Amino acid sequence: MRSFLARFATRRSALLGLFGALVLGVGFSVFSPGGAYAFPDISPAKAAQLIKARADVVVLDIRTPGEYRAGHIAGAVNVDYYDDGYRAALAKLDPAKTYIMHCKRGGRSSWSLKAFRDLGFTDIRHMRAGMDGWLRAGLPVVRP
Secondary structure (H helix, E strand, O other), X not given: OHHHHHHHXXXXXXXXXXXXXXXXXXXXXXXXXXXXXXXXXXXXXXXHHHHHHOOOOEEEEOOOHHHHHHOEOOOOEEOOOOXXXXXXXXXXXXXXXXXXXXXXXXXXXXXXXXXXXXXXXXXXXXXXXXXXXXXHOOOOOEXX
């Protein structure tokens, strides 16, 4: 009887542990910013290389117009995350193009990933470090 109980307890613990890990993993991937909708992250240095190498890449700056005016990446398109028409503005973009998308620090851009997936975008490079990371890397900025 004792060995039966030991085997039962061991199997039950293993099954509960496996179930817990599965639930936790799915929960984190689906409910974290970007999560199941994640596109690949790109560092500011790699983003700068990609911009230089490919003229067809679109830099999408989702900060406010004021943040954008204070300094932005050359050629960047500004679509304000906080604007009521944000999603409609994204829907007007070509979902087949390659985009490097960023905000200031990575928060707004992380939360935007689901919208890009929902709208059928296929090639979003998420610059998670944001404009702050671009500046820390000493990369060029356009200022008025």
